[in-house]
Amino acid sequence: xxxxxxxxxxxxxxxxxxxxxxxxxxxxxxxxxxxxxxxxxxxxxxxxxxxxxxxxxxxxxxxxxxxxxxxxxxxxxxxxxxxxxxxxxxxxxxxxxxxxxxxxxxxxxxxxxxxxxxxxxxxxxxxxxxxxxxxxxxxxxxxxxxxxxxxxxxxxxxxxxxxxxxxxxxxxxxxxxxxxxxxxxxxxxxxxxxxxxxxxxxxxxxxxxxxxxxxxxxxxxxxxxxxxxxxxxxxxxxxxxxxxxxxxxxxxxxxxxxxxxxxxxxxxxxxxxxxxxxxxxxxxxxxxxxxxxxxxxxxxxxxxxxxxxxxxxxxxxxxxxxxxxxxxxxxxxxxxxxxxxxxxxxxxxxxxxxxxxxxxxxxxxxxxxxxxxxxx
Ligand code: AHE
Ligand code: ZN
Numbered sequence: 001x002x003x004x005x006x007x008x009x010x011x012x013x014x015x016x017x018x019x020x021x022x023x024x025x026x027x028x029x030x031x032x033x034x035x036x037x038x039x040x041x042x043x044x045x046x047x048x049x050x051x052x053x054x055x056x057x058x059x060x061x062x063x064x065x066x067x068x069x070x071x072x073x074x075x076x077x078x079x080x081x082x083x084x085x086x087x088x089x090x091x092x093x094x095x096x097x098x099x100x101x102x103x104x105x106x107x108x109x110x111x112x113x114x115x116x117x118x119x120x121x122x123x124x125x126x127x128x129x130x131x132x133x134x135x136x137x138x139x140x141x142x143x144x145x146x147x148x149x150x151x152x153x154x155x156x157x158x159x160x161x162x163x164x165x166x167x168x169x170x171x172x173x174x175x176x177x178x179x180x181x182x183x184x185x186x187x188x189x190x191x192x193x194x195x196x197x198x199x200x201x202x203x204x205x206x207x208x209x210x211x212x213x214x215x216x217x218x219x220x221x222x223x224x225x226x227x228x229x230x231x232x233x234x235x236x237x238x239x240x241x242x243x244x245x246x247x248x249x250x251x252x253x254x255x256x257x258x259x260x261x262x263x264x265x266x267x268x269x270x271x272x273x274x275x276x277x278x279x280x281x282x283x284x285x286x287x288x289x290x291x292x293x294x295x296x297x298x299x300x301x302x303x304x305x306x307x308x309x310x311x312x313x314x315x316x317x318x319x320x321x322x323x324x325x326x327x328x329x330x331x332x333x334x335x336x337x338x339x340x341x342x343x344x345x346x347x348x349x350x351x352x353x354x355x356x357x358x359x360x361x362x363x364x365x366x367x368x369x370x371x372x373x374x375x376x
Contacts, residue, residue: 003029003030003036003075003077004029005026005027005028005029006026006027006036006074006149007024007025007026007027008024008025008027008147008148008149009022009023009024009025009147009148009354009376010022010023010025010064010130010132010137010146010147010148011023011064011065011066011146011147011354011357012025012062012063012064012132012137013052013061013062013063013064013065014061014062015061015062016052016053016054016059016061017052017053017054019358019361020052020065020146020357020358020361022354022355022357023132023133024132025064025130025131025132025137025147026130026131026132027129027130027147027149027150027151028129028130028131028151029075029077029129030075030076030077030080030129030151031077031078031123031125032077032078032079032080033077033078033079033080033124033153033154033155034076034077034080034123034129034151034152034153034154035073035075035076035077035080035083035089035151035152035153035154035157036073036074036075036076036077036129036149036150036151037069037071037072037073037074037089037091037149037150037151037152037157038071038072038073038074038148038149039066039069039070039071039145039146039147039148039149039150039376040070040071040072040166040167040375040376041069041070041166041167041170041373041374041375041376042066042068042069042070042145042146042170042173042373042374042376043068043170043171043173043174043175043371043372043373043374044066044068044357044360044361044364044371044372044374045067045068045174045175045202045371046201046271046364047067047141047174047296048065048066048067048140048146048361049361049364050272050296050298051063051065051140052065052361055298055299056296056298056299057299058119058120060120060121060138061138062132062135062137062138063121063137063138063139063140063144064130064137064138064139064140064144064146064147064150065140065144065146066140066143066144066145066146066147066150067091067093067140067141067143067144067145067173067174068145068170068171068172068173068174068175068371069090069091069143069145069150069170069173070088070090070165070166070167070168070169070170070173071088071089071090071091071145071150071166072086072087072088072089072166073085073086073087073088073089073157074149076154077154080154081154082154082157082159082327083154083157083159087159087162088159088160088161088162088166088169089157089158089159089160090157090158090160090169090170090172090173090326090330091142091143091145091150091152091156091157091158091173092142092143092156092157092158092173092321092326092327092330093118093141093142093143093156093173093174093321094109094110094111094320094321094324094326095111095113095114095142095153095155095156095326095327096109096111096155096325096326096327096328097111097113097114097155098155098327099113100112100113103325108323109185109320109321109322109323109324109325109326110320111155111325113155114142114153114155114156118139118141118142120138121138121139121140122138122139123139123151123153124153129150129151130144130147130151139151142156143156143173145170145173146354146357146374147376148354148376155327156326157327158172158326158327158330158331159327159331160172160330160331160334161331161334161335161338163338164334164337164338167348167373167375168337168344168345168348169334169337169344170373171202171344171347171348171371171373172330172333172334172337172344174321175201175202175203175206175347175371176202176206176209176333176342176344176347177206177321177322177324177326177329177330177333178203178206178294178319178320178321178322178324179202179203179204179205179206179207179208179209179210179267179269179294179322180206180207180209180210180213180322180333180342181210181319181321181322181323181324182207182210182267182292182294182319182322182323183195183207183210183211183213183214183265183267183322184210184213184214184322185319185322185323185324185329186292186317186319186322186323187265187267187290187292187317187319189211189214189216189264189265190214190264191214191215191216192215192216192217193211193214193216193217193264193265194216194217194218194220194259194263194264194265195207195211195216195218195219195220195263195264195265195266195267196220196222196255196259196263196265196266196267196280196283197211197219197220197221197222197232197237197266197267197269198222198223198266198267198268198269198270198276198279198280199222199223199268199269199270199271199276199295200221200222200223200225200228200229200231200232200237200269201269201271201370202347202370202371203269203294203295204221204223204232204267204269205231205232205235205347205370207267207269207294208221208232208235208236208237209235209236209342209343211236211265212235212236213341218238218239218259219236219237219238219239220237220238220239220240220241220255220259220263221233221237221239221240221241222240222241222242222243222251222255223240223242224242224243224244225367226240226242227367227368228367231346231370234346235343235346241254241255250279250282251279251283252278252279252280252282252283255283256282256283261285261286262283262284262285262286262289263283263284263285263289264284264285264288264289264290265284265289265290265291265292266280266281266283266284266289266290266291266292267280267291267292267294268280268291268292268293268294268295269294269295270295271295272295272296272297272298272301273295273297274297274301274302274303274304277291277293277297277303278303278304278305280293281305281309281314281316282305282309282314284314284315285314286312286313286314287312287313288313288314288315289313289314289315290314290315290316290317291314291315291316291317292317292318292319293316293317293318293319294318294319346370347370347371348370348371348372348373349363349368349369349370349371349372350363350369350371350372350373351372351373351374351375352372352373352374352375353374353375354374354375354376357374359372360372360374
């Protein structure tokens, strides 16, 4: 297991709020329980941009971002048995050790054995595998896919079918399972449900796909950008509501009035707007409506509602990575994709080479952008 360091290119974020810079970095060999991956393609998620902005309470710099990777195993550290060189892997920011209290519970996917060091940008032994110009570079979300090579834990590797293209499977690293799973694993909606989706980005569209797969009777796409409605329709939305069409009237009131008292389930995919989170809860039907918070709000933000909204039977919950236990369940998503039951291709609205990764971040601000895919 005496692997050698690899020199390669990576997009390094030296400090918050600055563009990424393409650097030659050194990637140390994987230690025990670790795997070194060649990254072929990666998506950019709003969470990468969010942490780059400096608003993430856990943000550390310098760092290599990226958590939607399509990868091939280059080498494995001591004791690694579940993957071997040449295997195709999607790295997981929510790992699955299979042994901890969380993994043993069927109520959660939040495996916690490496969560503390992962949040500090470190591998479990408290060090990093990346260096550049003599400086240590932090890992991000246990994945760091904006690099030609990365090192992740074995428990963070979802092995995937080699017959599906990695430049599409990379989107299974975050956006698609997060939305689809929130519907089918976290909320577990029933057939015939009326569903409201706040925000039609990659997460919202995945909620829409998931709700359609679950045979929801109405899927209401809510967005302040009407350009989103055509794509939402393609993914399965049946109704469209633009809050800007109703002046000062709170959108929750519009939904409650127009949908016979409100929706059975709402999913908040707004990109961290706490007012939208409130609206999503309050548009739920009295007695049973359930609202799922999915998006990430800036450090210091808080949600609120009248307690009466909960006393009268609404439920407020959240979901991370769609409640998906990655190593055991990501292969199901790959199967759905191969069988034509899960749309991934239509998410890819922009494509860039690593050298142009900052153009990918700029594209994220465009209303027609769902996901940029970066080729490494
Ligand atoms: N670090 C932030 C919170 C970030 C956060 O909530 N991350 C989501 C995934 S975002 C994917 O694009 C998540 O799943 N979190 C679960 C976890 O264990 O981090 C903060 O507020 O400190
Ligand atoms: Zn993400």
